[in-house]
Amino acid sequence: MIHTAHGYWLAEAGGVEPAPALAGDVSADVVVIGGGYTGLWTAWQLRARGASVVLLEADLCGHGPSGRNGGFCETLWTHLPSLVERFGRDRAIEVCQASTESVEMIGTWCEEQGVDAWFTRSGYLMASTAPAHDAVIDEILAVAPRSRVAELNQAGVRARCDSPRFRRGLFVRDDATVQPARLSLGLRARVREAGAEVYEHSRVRALHTHAGGVTAETSGGRVRAGAAILAVNAATRGFGPLKNRISVTSSHIVLTEPVPDVLEELRWTGGECVTDARVFVHYFRTTRDGRIAFGWGGGRLAPGARLGGKVEVDADVAEQTGRHLVEMFPALEGRAITHAWGGPIDVSPSHLPQLGTLDGAPVHYAFGFTGNGVGPSHLAGRVLASLASGEQTDLAVVDPEPVRVPPEPIAFTGGMLVRRAFLRKERLEEEGRAVDPLTRAVTAAPRVMGIHVAR
Numbered sequence: 001m002i003h004t005a006h007g008y009w010l011a012e013a014g015g016v017e018p019a020p021a022l023a024g025d026v027s028a029d030v031v032v033i034g035g036g037y038t039g040l041w042t043a044w045q046l047r048a049r050g051a052s053v054v055l056l057e058a059d060l061c062g063h064g065p066s067g068r069n070g071g072f073c074e075t076l077w078t079h080l081p082s083l084v085e086r087f088g089r090d091r092a093i094e095v096c097q098a099s100t101e102s103v104e105m106i107g108t109w110c111e112e113q114g115v116d117a118w119f120t121r122s123g124y125l126m127a128s129t130a131p132a133h134d135a136v137i138d139e140i141l142a143v144a145p146r147s148r149v150a151e152l153n154q155a156g157v158r159a160r161c162d163s164p165r166f167r168r169g170l171f172v173r174d175d176a177t178v179q180p181a182r183l184s185l186g187l188r189a190r191v192r193e194a195g196a197e198v199y200e201h202s203r204v205r206a207l208h209t210h211a212g213g214v215t216a217e218t219s220g221g222r223v224r225a226g227a228a229i230l231a232v233n234a235a236t237r238g239f240g241p242l243k244n245r246i247s248v249t250s251s252h253i254v255l256t257e258p259v260p261d262v263l264e265e266l267r268w269t270g271g272e273c274v275t276d277a278r279v280f281v282h283y284f285r286t287t288r289d290g291r292i293a294f295g296w297g298g299g300r301l302a303p304g305a306r307l308g309g310k311v312e313v314d315a316d317v318a319e320q321t322g323r324h325l326v327e328m329f330p331a332l333e334g335r336a337i338t339h340a341w342g343g344p345i346d347v348s349p350s351h352l353p354q355l356g357t358l359d360g361a362p363v364h365y366a367f368g369f370t371g372n373g374v375g376p377s378h379l380a381g382r383v384l385a386s387l388a389s390g391e392q393t394d395l396a397v398v399d400p401e402p403v404r405v406p407p408e409p410i411a412f413t414g415g416m417l418v419r420r421a422f423l424r425k426e427r428l429e430e431e432g433r434a435v436d437p438l439t440r441a442v443t444a445a446p447r448v449m450g451i452h453v454a455r
Helices: 007-013 037-048 077-087 089-113 131-143 154-160 180-193 233-238 240-245 260-266 315-328 376-388 410-430 437-448
Strands: 024-033 053-056 124-127 149-152 169-172 197-199 206-210 213-217 221-230 247-256 273-276 282-286 292-296 337-347 354-357 363-367
Touching: 007 180, 007 337, 024 037, 024 213, 037 053, 037 180, 037 376, 053 221, 077 089, 077 131, 077 149, 077 169, 089 180, 089 376, 124 131, 124 154, 131 149, 131 169, 131 410, 149 154, 154 169, 180 197, 221 376, 233 240, 233 247, 233 337, 233 363, 240 363, 247 315, 247 410, 282 315, 292 315, 315 337, 354 376, 363 376, 410 437
Parallel strands: 024 053, 024 221, 053 197, 124 273, 221 363
Antiparallel strands: 124 169, 149 169, 206 213, 213 221, 247 292, 247 337, 273 282, 282 292, 354 363
């Protein structure tokens, strides 16, 4: 098994020649900090408006979470209960419709730009694997339009993906899958071709605001601009004004050898991406050559912004994820796992993306995608480009009243306790055993504080 920080997708997509690091002073209408999906889509939208753009990336564009995730290009329809609770039904529906538009636009962009990102719009399946998890399905179905989210009985679920653990579920027809590294690297190339100045290995060490705009400083130079876009995913935890708005955890993926015979046996030949309904979700999809990529959101938390390497390479969590894969699909017993990798998750306490503008400064931000960033990052890019261009948007997820996480070390210590309790709770539920009162109390604690740990 090849177990690396960057994983299979980036290896399959092929290497890139690094862009030069920033050297000296430059200026632009907008400086974009971060070269993942959010920063790249924002740069693309800004160039389409004719704005001059400098993009600064600490490593290589597309090599962070944007190039390593599961490749679920989702809408926000399964987040509708949280959106309705926070913003009301009409505004929540508006956000979900905008997220559907973004998935459609990603597919159109790939076709028009000649980027073979394996964009496949085969929908998303959420399946319950325990009686206690049926409530998650029911909560979504209670508010979601049937034109967007369909209810499936057990036979309907297993007709699409036949795990013996599946009870019932729902299907979101608007969702898609991509090869995430092909999308991020294709976007990197097209943004540069569109005229954005991209500097890699150019970590921003300071961001100053002043009359007329902002200045971003790296070890090699400075960028003076009228506005800044902060699109740094989990690294937002290290940015003072926003650090108490997210926590950082991790997710890990294992990839099988090609198993087309197993996919036929499972009747999983339609290309659907699938999750269960757990808090620490299992997520899985197929590849063009008949592999199964199987991920688990139960990785370790990071203290503050210190990732420490464990969020990318964690042998224990990778081994657990491989066990979960075979438990979900017993037909894979004895089949090889060829790759494993992981990455950080920028967890929003509202479980919804956070977009907005710093008070009194032309610094616009997006973060907190909580593991669902491929599709919503495109929506974020549209919003951020509008904000940086001085346009108004009243989309509900822009500048809501923030939900905050506790300060360190409470956030890390408390988060690890809650993680352990949820893992115990979900294990007991799937084994059909009673959950003890203490475990229930610990898993209920975040909600009392206004923190959502589920969709």
